[in-house]
Amino acid sequence: MPSASLTVPAQLDSLAVISEFVNSATHRAQMSEREAWQVQLAVDEAATNIIQHAYADVATGVIQLKWLIDAGELQITLVDNGHPFDPTQVPAPDIHSPFEDRQAGGLGIYLMHKLMDTVAFDFDATANTLVLRKRFAEPNAVAVQRFALDGRLDARSTTTTLAPVNVALAAGARTILIDLQQVTFLSSSGLRALLLVRRELNERHGVLTLCGLQPQVEEVFAMTGFSQVFEIFRTAGDALASIESRNSA
Amino acid sequence: MEITHKRMNRADLLSISGRLDAMHAPELKQKIEELFAEGRYRIVLDLSALEYIASPGLRVLIEARKKARDWKLTDLEGGDIRLAGLPDRIREVFDLTGFTSLFEIFPNATEAVGSF
Numbered sequence: 001m002p003s004a005s006l007t008v009p010a011q012l013d014s015l016a017v018i019s020e021f022v023n024s025a026t027h028r029a030q031m032s033e034r035e036a037w038q039v040q041l042a043v044d045e046a047a048t049n050i051i052q053h054a055y056a057d058v059a060t061g062v063i064q065l066k067w068l069i070d071a072g073e074l075q076i077t078l079v080d081n082g083h084p085f086d087p088t089q090v091p092a093p094d095i096h097s098p099f100e101d102r103q104a105g106g107l108g109i110y111l112m113h114k115l116m117d118t119v120a121f122d123f124d125a126t127a128n129t130l131v132l133r134k135r136f137a138e139p140n141a142v143a144v145q146r147f148a149l150d151g152r153l154d155a156r157s158t159t160t161t162l163a164p165v166n167v168a169l170a171a172g173a174r175t176i177l178i179d180l181q182q183v184t185f186l187s188s189s190g191l192r193a194l195l196l197v198r199r200e201l202n203e204r205h206g207v208l209t210l211c212g213l214q215p216q217v218e219e220v221f222a223m224t225g226f227s228q229v230f231e232i233f234r235t236a237g238d239a240l241a242s243i244e245s246r247n248s249a
Numbered sequence: 250m251e252i253t254h255k256r257m258n259r260a261d262l263l264s265i266s267g268r269l270d271a272m273h274a275p276e277l278k279q280k281i282e283e284l285f286a287e288g289r290y291r292i293v294l295d296l297s298a299l300e301y302i303a304s305p306g307l308r309v310l311i312e313a314r315k316k317a318r319d320w321k322l323t324d325l326e327g328g329d330i331r332l333a334g335l336p337d338r339i340r341e342v343f344d345l346t347g348f349t350s351l352f353e354i355f356p357n358a359t360e361a362v363g364s365f
Contacts, residue, residue: 015270015272044270099314108303
């Protein structure tokens with residue numbers, strides 16, 4: 001199970017370091033940009049509470065953070081040695097009250113609950129422990145989506161030939177293997193379409209892998225310098241082995 | 250976080266970029282209070298370049314608007330803090346916390362300044 005720890009001084013200028021630490025977790029979990037932002041905000045609120053409340057009158061406290069990824073869930077734990085402060089006991093603000101009656105406080109805790117699946121607090125004689133959990137779509141658990149294309153990838157037929165791939169993309173695919181063994185011709189439009197698929201997958205921390213290039217197709221990749229841009233394997237078996245080792249890394 | 254200030258006839262425009270978190274919220278609070286101290290109670294906050302907001306930032310916004318609205322020119326006219334150009338993520342925080350209905354929000358700074 002991937003995990004990491006960090007201890008920082010309980011000061012507001014640690015928030016940037018904490019943000020980096022959370023970023024390493026959400027990146028490792030291959031969370032979507034939105035999920036990653038939700039976790040960032042929840043942990044930021046939790047850390048701010050510890051700094052401003054648990055350690056309200058202490059200048060030298062620390063926060064110990066840990067993240068752990070297990071079975072499609074990211075768990076982030078924050079431990080401090082300040083005053084016991086149970087954020088789960090703070091009443092939620094009335095977010096429907098009119099402006100005149102609206103209270104300014106309590107929003108951080110409210111956001112933590114909204115953004116995470118569970119927020120749990122515990123304390124003993126020396127430490128407060130806050131555990132935030134969020135489930136995410138587990139990309140590694142989803143089988144590789146494999147497409148054997150047939151025909152020409154040129155200006156006229158690329159859209160049709162690549163249609164099944166784009167359907168999978170729209171449905172949220174993250175790991176795509178395109179087998180080009182039956183593709184006899186690749187033009188710049190075909191190349192551009194493949195680049196778009198690659199870019200879309202990169203944005204969601206996914207991966208596009210190609211295999212089975214015929215010599216004339218391979219030459220187009222080589223001439224344009226795209227041999228180095230794409231993950232290309234000789235056979236589908238080699239490609240799957242590479243995806244497998246990446247997933248278990 | 251960076252704040253740039255532009256003085257207009259109708260209002261003062263503060264454009265805020267970067268992160269409005271616990272670390273940086275006090276800077277915005279101070280900037281707004283400087284304007285209040287000069288008798289400037291009509292303020293537009295252009296948030297179009299804001300990347301991130303957390304609850305301490307929200308708190309500054311609501312407290313500032315309460316103070317601005319306490320200043321009255323006539324029964325009908327007075328101070329206010331109006332917002333412009335909310336990026337998606339900021340809008341999402343506003344929706345989650347009910348802030349969308351607490352402020353007058355305009356698509357861009359020009360319209361917000363013009364509303365005064």
